[in-house]
Amino acid sequence: MTRARLALSMLLAAAAAASGGWDAPLLVLAILAGIVVHWAVHRGFRTALWLAGPVLLFSAVLIVLQWVGGAADIRLPMRTVAVFLLTTGAFRVLPWSAMAGGISSRSRLYMPVLFLLFVRHFAEILLAEARRALQARSLCISRSFGRAAFSSLAWAIAALFRRALQRAERFYAAQIVGGLAE
Amino acid sequence: MTPVLEVAGLSFGYDARPVLDNISFRIDAGESVGLLGANGSGKSTLLWCIAGLLRASGTVRLYGEPPGRAGRTRVGMVFQNPEDQLFMPTLVQDLALPLVNAGVHPKEARRLAVERLRASGLDRQLDEPATHLSLGQRKRAVIALAMMREAGLLILDEPTAELDGRSVRQLTAALRGIAAAKLIASHHLDFLRATVSRILVLCEAGIMAEGQAATVLDDAALLDRAGLI
Numbered sequence: 001m002t003r004a005r006l007a008l009s010m011l012l013a014a015a016a017a018a019s020g021g022w023d024a025p026l027l028v029l030a031i032l033a034g035i036v037v038h039w040a041v042h043r044g045f046r047t048a049l050w051l052a053g054p055v056l057l058f059s060a061v062l063i064v065l066q067w068v069g070g071a072a073d074i075r076l077p078m079r080t081v082a083v084f085l086l087t088t089g090a091f092r093v094l095p096w097s098a099m100a101g102g103i104s105s106r107s108r109l110y111m112p113v114l115f116l117l118f119v120r121h122f123a124e125i126l127l128a129e130a131r132r133a134l135q136a137r138s139l140c141i142s143r144s145f146g147r148a149a150f151s152s153l154a155w156a157i158a159a160l161f162r163r164a165l166q167r168a169e170r171f172y173a174a175q176i177v178g179g180l181a182e
Numbered sequence: 183m184t185p186v187l188e189v190a191g192l193s194f195g196y197d198a199r200p201v202l203d204n205i206s207f208r209i210d211a212g213e214s215v216g217l218l219g220a221n222g223s224g225k226s227t228l229l230w231c232i233a234g235l236l237r238a239s240g241t242v243r244l245y246g247e248p249p250g251r252a253g254r255t256r257v258g259m260v261f262q263n264p265e266d267q268l269f270m271p272t273l274v275q276d277l278a279l280p281l282v283n284a285g286v287h288p289k290e291a292r293r294l295a296v297e298r299l300r301a302s303g304l305d306r307q308l309d310e311p312a313t314h315l316s317l318g319q320r321k322r323a324v325i326a327l328a329m330m331r332e333a334g335l336l337i338l339d340e341p342t343a344e345l346d347g348r349s350v351r352q353l354t355a356a357l358r359g360i361a362a363a364k365l366i367a368s369h370h371l372d373f374l375r376a377t378v379s380r381i382l383v384l385c386e387a388g389i390m391a392e393g394q395a396a397t398v399l400d401d402a403a404l405l406d407r408a409g410l411i
Contacts, residue, residue, distance in 0.1 A: 097271040097309075101292065105282050121269035124313075167266070173235045174266040177259040178280050179331070 055084045091120060114180070118171075125167050133160045184246045185210050186335045186363045187232065192240035194224075194231055201227050202238065203387040209363050211334065216374040216395060217367040219384035220409035225367035226262070228384065229339050232365070233259050244335065258328025258362070260338040264320035268312035273323055274299060276312060280330050295330070302326040302356060318349025322356050335363045342370040369410060375399050383408050 059077030066072045100117060103110050137156040141149055175181035187209040194202040201224045209215050219225045231238040234249030242249050245256055261267055270276040277295035282288050299308055302322050307315055312323060321341060328336055341357075342350050354376045357364065368374055374381060374395060381398040383391040385408040391398060398404065405411045 097275070100271050100275050101278075102288055103282075104288055105285055117269060117271075125265065170261060170263065170266045171269075173230070173233075174259075174261050176235060177233055177254060177257070178267065178283075178327075179255060180279070180283055 055081060096120075118175075122168065122171065125171070126164055129163050129167065130160055133157070133163070183210065185243075186213075186245060187365065188241070188243040188246075189232065190241040190243075192228070192231060192238050192242060194227060194236060194238035200387045202231065205240070205389060207382055207389065207392065209335065209365060212361060212363055213380065214357075214364040214366070214378040216378035216381040217365060217384060218369060218371075218374060218381050218398070218408070218410065219367070220369060223384045223409075224387060225384055226339050229259070229337050229365070229367055233257065233337060255331060256334050258325075258331065258333030258336045260321075260324050260328050260336070260341060262340045262343055264312065264317070264324045267324050267327060268320060271311055272309045273304065273312055273315070274308045276323070277327050277330055280327070284331070298326045298330060299323070301359075303352075316349070318345055318352060321345065321349070321353055325353075325356055325360075329360065329362070333362055335365065336360060338364065338366045338368075340368055341366065342368060342373045371399055371405075371410070385409065 059080050062077045062080075063072060063074060096117070099109075099113050103113055133156045137152050141152055143149065172181055185208040189208070190206045192202060192205040193200065205228065207215075217225050217228065227236065230236045232242055232244075232249065234242070234254060244254070249257075268276045270279060274292060274295045277298055278288065278291035281291035281294060286294075296305075296308060299305060302325070304315075304319060304323055304326070307319060307323075312320055315323065325336070325338070325341075338357075341353060345353065350370070350373055354373060357366075357377050364378070366374065366378055378395050381393065381395050382389050383398060383404065390408055391401075391404055402411065
């Protein structure tokens with residue numbers, strides 16, 4: 001647990017330092033993200049932190065592409081990671097049930113809370129679909145780096161996008177019928 | 183008397199491929215009608231056209247009105263996957279939401295939602311998220327949700343999909359207790375026999391047959407032609 005916390009804190013600190021050092025909003029974001037990581041690991045939400053994997057991968061690819069383009073700038077990937085960690089922390093901490101149950105449709109908070117609940121629900125759907133797609137692929141692939149490994153991964157991701165779109169369409173239709181999405 | 187639903191000359195297609203061609207039928211108040219068809223026969227597409235979610239040529243009238251916002255408030259729709267309709271932190275909040283959105287005070291909306299869930303046999307799951315419920319319970323919850331705005335017509339898309347025998351029986355009992363008119367798309371023959379009085383058989387983009395539930399379901403040759411047995 002200590003190692004995971006240390007590694008993530010170092011990653012954040014190194015990235016902040018590499019960004020130029022004097023970007024104040026970035027440093028604040030990095031410190032806040034570090035606090036969220038520390039809190040999450042301390043509270044036993046290590047599994048939740050695994051969700052950061054795809055975001056870290058995205059950020060790494062972004063840095064590589066920038067480096068290939070000759071203009072490596074670590075601030076955008078850093079902000080991506082920090083914002084992800086902050087919003088994940090916020091989603092964990094906010095009392096959704098109380099917020100959703102007590103707000104009247106005339107309240108100013110009604111639309112933002114409803115919107116965040118939509119986002120949370122769709123993120124869960126996306127995660128479940130991704131898990132299913134990757135499980136289905138792993139059942140068909142005998143070797144992780146075999147001939148069909150990368151093409152099957154590409155097809156699994158393409159299928160994931162297609163399914164996510166279909167689910168989004170049905171979810172939206174359900175909200176129209178329920179009188180919420182007009 | 184104005185029918186609850188009237189469909190006349192409805193046609194719909196994707197690109198050049200017709201999915202529905204010149205569909206006409208009507209449903210009167212309190213009537214339960216089954217929409218029977220094999221996979222891919224266009225049942226779900228027809229339901230989406232009726233609810234105004236897809237634009238089709240022809241005429242659809244809900245209580246004599248086109249299926250716009252006003253018409254839809256008197257229709258409850260149950261999608262095949264309950265996850266499309268249940269997303270709030272607790273089940274009771276899911277049911278209260280349409281009322282809260284219509285301007286009802288949250289406390290009153292919760293009271294009505296609790297009442298509806300108790301009537302559906304889900305009183306022990308009130309404050310649980312829908313994800314903690316079994317699929318059968320979620321299907322019953324979605325039906326309760328669809329009835330929250332006192333709908334006069336309930337549209338159900340494959341309500342028995344992936345359900346075990348006991349859940350199908352519970353769902354049948356729940357539907358029988360609802361006085362509203364129902365349009366149920368399914369290829370579950372025994373379920374339709376137990377829940378509807380009239381059946382429309384959908385095949386090759388059109389209505390192949392229409393008649394009393396028992397007559398249609400006992401016609402093996404017809405069911406074979408429609409790809410159902």
